[in-house]
Amino acid sequence: MSLHPERNRAGRWQRGSLLLSLAVHDLIHDRKVALCIVFSLVAVIAPLLLLFGLKSGIVGQLRAELLNDPRNLEVRMIGNGEYSQSWLDQLAARPEVGFSIALTRALNTQADLVHSSQAFVSNAEILPTAEGDPLLAGVPVPQDAQHLVLSASAAKKLEAKVGDRIQFFVARKLDGENERGRLTMTVSAIVDEARFSRPAAFVTLALLTDMEDFRDGIKVPAFGIDSGRTGVARTHFAKARIYARDIDAVAPLADWLNQQHVETVTRQAEIESVRSITYVLGVIFAVIAWVSLLGCIASLIGAFLANIDRKRKDMAVLRLLGFRGNAVASYIVLQALLLTTIAFLCGFLLYLCGSSLFNHLLGQHLPGNTFVCHLEPVHVLLAFASAMLVAVLVAGIGAVRAVQIQPAESLRDI
Template structure:
């Protein structure tokens, strides 16, 4: 009995005569070479679409990961918002208050101009101007019989005075700058005039010199609370010469001998260049046998508060951050192990290791981005609540919780960077999955 090779044998259906698929793929690499596998292009749009669809399909696990991230991101934003709001405000007030930079010289001396010039050139000094004796730094400011300031403090000023930053300086001896309290008592505005009086007693006769002066600026009460007038150094020297019995024509009095050329001063108005220079400047003056008064105690107090709160915030932040990283690593690794078959199918379809890694990182970035957006919304709600409830108990415009846009961008960049690093750990595990794993259950 001959067998026709073109005719199916008896007892076998023709439809069952197809080759065994496993035998047909005895040498899979001969059919799927490296060049053919790499022929699948690495298209970002395709990977993004697959990542989004996979997250939507597996939404329960995705929501669990998002909520675990929100539980860390929102408290951290509020924590750093409080740090910036409270500690940052304390430090800002410390740095912006010129009174904290002042180094007051106690007592009267006899300092020559070369020494004062050397003082002004020291690296610790931000501003220095000679000052006359304390008894000669007072004058009467009069607008009319009802509006006047008796024995107002008169201080010299010049270019670079940190106390008058942003306020027009007096251009000459006929102009002055008033403090807010003095201007309020006089009910005067910038550009208006007043009478400036200086009294003395010469040869048993009481004399009172006066001159008309124009207000060139008004200093805020936050900068200087006492009633005072800021004048040029020649005007202050003229006041002392007048009280010492010399002839000063600008005060309208003809008595007295000619004033000598001034080459020595009793002290100086001195301001440090910055907060850190206050202590070295005071130490140098003390070494010159000059007693000083500074706000070093307040400066150190704010620094101590800033340091302690900074350490507390840093410890809490690092503990939360490490917990978040551990949680992310566990979640991503568990998710990859759960989807080993899906990853193997992607590899079988021609996705190379680079594509699979990018796929995992895209999912991590999507989850982290959504979590950061939710955390940001919770932060905005929490910070508004803090500022509304607690801000009412703080003076001025002090805020409790605040982050600048730059801080938020830095937080977003840091969060995404951590997500990429953690996803990289998962990707390193995912690329070890072999395409053959997808065929085991067939």
């Protein structure tokens, strides 16, 4: 155990500073060879950064749109049936289901919306909703029959905004007489067009069932008409609005419904298409990256070994001056790290120029907010760490050879 730890630390710091100074001055003195090594690294680093920037930008955006678009999670039931509440509860309890709610017959999911004599929507689509509806994520869900949520296209036609009151009309023919029920409702929110593009209104399930009962000739006082027969408690529904828990649950959920003799329609083809594109491009980028990386490693190994052979006498002089084997190895590794750092900075600057060019020339042909070439800071840091790791491994091979140089070799030419 040393009696002077502070003195030992100061000595190690001085030796390290001396090694770094020698490495820097040697690179400056032998700058032509150093620049050749830097350029060979830049020729690999810049294209690789651009490749992974394109992968992260285009493929990442495609996958994000796939995952974030709730329409890709929908499993739509075809036709009408007679589904009991217990069956619907069983459906909702399945692990593949993210959201489900009962739905009436398709002909009974339409109503007229009127804001003024010049602003109205005829036969707007009326959909039931509740908490957890992926189409209404981030907006308040109607809690009663006095509130509704409009799609962006319906709000545009109605010239309505949040808080406005609109008229909700439901028509029927009873005993040869045309009747028109009416409700006055308040717009509680508006759904972005990217989530639902058709003119529609989202209401409570109770209001939708009242609409169907009204059209079936049942007395529904809420619509302001007293005619009609007395209704009975509803026990069955025609279908359901169903959304899978995630992209991977769409196919299993559709398979289960098919086993229940329920025909469905999904966007599984689009999902598989994006997955195929992601896989194919991932393989292409991986192959190009590995080929480039292996070529770079081979080039660096040759360059470092040749450089060490060229400087055997200088290495021997260092050994003669008292530098041990680990000091000479550290000297080689320090030079490799310095060269790699300079090359990575140059390659990153070229990547920034290339990505800006891609985004400017190609981005205008893609939908808004789509990155053509983009890397997150964490990706850049990982790339830098990988480059430094490769540099250390390659330099380690040269260091093993440099350690074998004997001090006596410096005396042969004297």
